[in-house]
Amino acid sequence: MIGRLGIHTDFQEQHLGSDVLSFIKAWFVDPLNKTGCRFLLVDSYNKERNLKFYENNGFSYLFSSEEQEREFRAIKSGSPLNTRLMYFDLIELVRQP
Numbered sequence: 001m002i003g004r005l006g007i008h009t010d011f012q013e014q015h016l017g018s019d020v021l022s023f024i025k026a027w028f029v030d031p032l033n034k035t036g037c038r039f040l041l042v043d044s045y046n047k048e049r050n051l052k053f054y055e056n057n058g059f060s061y062l063f064s065s066e067e068q069e070r071e072f073r074a075i076k077s078g079s080p081l082n083t084r085l086m087y088f089d090l091i092e093l094v095r096q097p
């Protein structure tokens, strides 16, 4: 679970956040890493730029709609959904072509 990922404001939009995610992905498929995780998860702020950042880095939505996610989180229909759960399937990096 990736939590509170942040890049210093002086260094944002220079690909460092994407590099951190690439490092995490590479480390978790490294044979020397024995944690045995398959999925990276993140609870992203539900803001267009944040969601785009994770989408551009290969993350998908755990729930296909905001309404489904509200139901899972027991949030009333129409109430604000502040975060969206997203995942990256590490198997994509180890699958043979």
Ligand SMILES: CC(C)(COP(=O)(O)OP(=O)(O)OC[C@H]1O[C@@H](n2cnc3c(N)ncnc32)[C@H](O)[C@@H]1OP(=O)(O)O)[C@@H](O)C(=O)NCCC(=O)NCCS
Pocket (backbone or CB within 6 Å): 004, 005, 006, 007, 008, 011, 012, 013, 014, 015, 016, 017, 018, 019, 043, 044, 045, 049, 050, 052, 053
């Ligand atoms: C979101 C964040 C980690 C991305 O790291 P980064 O190094 O700036 O991002 P990269 O350079 O690798 O990628 C650029 C993309 O990230 C997103 N992004 C860039 N700056 C951002 C900001 N200040 N806030 C949110 N998203 C941002 C945009 O989608 C951007 O794509 P674009 O240039 O096409 O608009 C970083 O901007 C940040 O720390 N933001 C504030 C804290 C935050 O929102 N953390 C995420 C918690 S879920």
